[in-house]
Amino acid sequence: xxxASFLSWPFFEDRHRRFxxxxxxxxxxxxxxxxxxxxxxxxxRRLVRRLGEGGWLKAVVPQAYGGLYPAFDVxxxxxxxxxxxxxxxxxxxxxxxxxxxxxxxxxxxSEELKSRYLPPVARGExxxxxxxSEPEAGSDVAAMSTTATPDGPDHVRLDGAxxxxxxxxxxxxxxxxxxxxxxPGAKGLSAYxxxxxxxxxxxxxxxxxxxxxxLATLRFExxxxxxxxxxxxxxxxxxVAMGTLDVFRSTVGAAALGFARRAMDEALSHxxxxxxxxxxxxxxxxxxxxxxxxATGVDAAALLVYRxxxxxxxxxERVTREAAMAKMQATETAQAVIDRAMQIFGGLGxxxxxxxxxxxxxxxxxxxxxxxxxxQKIVIARELLKMLEGQxxxxxxxxxx
Ligand code: COS
Numbered sequence: 593x594x595x596a597s598f599l600s601w602p603f604f605e606d607r608h609r610r611f612x613x614x615x616x617x618x619x620x621x622x623x624x625x626x627x628x629x630x631x632x633x634x635x636x637r638r639l640v641r642r643l644g645e646g647g648w649l650k651a652v653v654p655q656a657y658g659g660l661y662p663a664f665d666v667x668x669x670x671x672x673x674x675x676x677x678x679x680x681x682x683x684x685x686x687x688x689x690x691x692x693x694x695x696x697x698x699x700x701x702s703e704e705l706k707s708r709y710l711p712p713v714a715r716g717e718x719x720x721x722x723x724x725s726e727p728e729a730g731s732d733v734a735a736m737s738t739t740a741t742p743d744g745p746d747h748v749r750l751d752g753a754x755x756x757x758x759x760x761x762x763x764x765x766x767x768x769x770x771x772x773x774x775x776p777g778a779k780g781l782s783a784y785x786x787x788x789x790x791x792x793x794x795x796x797x798x799x800x801x802x803x804x805x806x807l808a809t810l811r812f813e814x815x816x817x818x819x820x821x822x823x824x825x826x827x828x829x830x831x832v833a834m835g836t837l838d839v840f841r842s843t844v845g846a847a848a849l850g851f852a853r854r855a856m857d858e859a860l861s862h863x864x865x866x867x868x869x870x871x872x873x874x875x876x877x878x879x880x881x882x883x884x885x886x887a888t889g890v891d892a893a894a895l896l897v898y899r900x901x902x903x904x905x906x907x908x909e910r911v912t913r914e915a916a917m918a919k920m921q922a923t924e925t926a927q928a929v930i931d932r933a934m935q936i937f938g939g940l941g942x943x944x945x946x947x948x949x950x951x952x953x954x955x956x957x958x959x960x961x962x963x964x965x966x967x968q969k970i971v972i973a974r975e976l977l978k979m980l981e982g983q984x985x986x987x988x989x990x991x992x993x
Contacts, residue, residue: 608671721758746818772829801957889925896918926955
């Protein structure tokens, strides 16, 4: 990475700086040995195993279950995703899904679920997944229609479909959200851990996307589960989903930063070596303007990502607004930075096999998954309006006293 000066920012401690440096050199050596973009299933299985053997997946679970720290250290998660994404999109994906796929268990699961599911994930011996989206409910989570119906005193049965499920088809277990019916809308959902081999769960279809990774539609037909598989209380599924996304949305921003920094570095080295009109491309002021805009955008996005991560690590109960800002700004900026890098590369930039072409495909989904940019705008505006409401209520209380 040409400019790693952000590591000296006060958001970080020395343990973070060491983590990022050692992971960067590990990834430089290891990732290309195991990644084959033409076989994403095998690549992700190998990546999870290698990340586990390297000890890197300890960052996604708490210390008591084989992890690094007593609770999530969001700065470590962000640095891991940024560093891995800089190297390769699939490496970031494999790491991120181990975290998102067990995040609900870490944050809301019973002791029994934690001890059963977290240690193998930290060792890279089990693959995790998070199944929230449905064909008719992606952004509008409360509209989901997969049902969890009581089946005897201690069981539920799941019926419905989940789609765009990352690691669908290769995961060993899924955290699945379903309508359990305690109340209408957001208050009537619950979350369950479903083992991949549970009868009634099938992979209906694999989905191919512009930056391929394991992705599928899952079908649940009379999929019977003991209630002990529920994550959190009955009707708490929406809170479980949103609480998990509050942690992981900042990390999506971090992955976008990794892609953007790589595009920046590719553009810088190309612009300084490619000759045009008898001089390096980087001598042209238009190129310099582009590089300056790219670098400034990257730093601004990084400040928002690490502000959100630091705020959570300082003990904030919710970082809904900060995480939404970080995710939105970093993914949108990364898309623009990569696009400009491609422009600097010219015809070479759109050529298959060239890194900026890969980055151009890799970044696109990040503006959509874990809450599209438009959803982040709704979340940010609602949080601001809530603050105003709180302030008005406080003012009228003071006036009444
Ligand atoms: N943490 C804890 N609780 C939260 C929360 C959070 N981050 N966000 C909302 N809640 C609570 C609310 O406080 C509310 O409870 P109260 O009524 O007791 O106040 C309840 O959950 C319902 O919230 P809200 O009214 O905001 O629900 P909506 O259905 O209107 O939510 C959005 C709308 C768009 C915010 C939500 O559906 C969302 O984030 N969608 C995107 C989901 C997503 O990321 N999809 C991609 C799939 S993962 S790849």
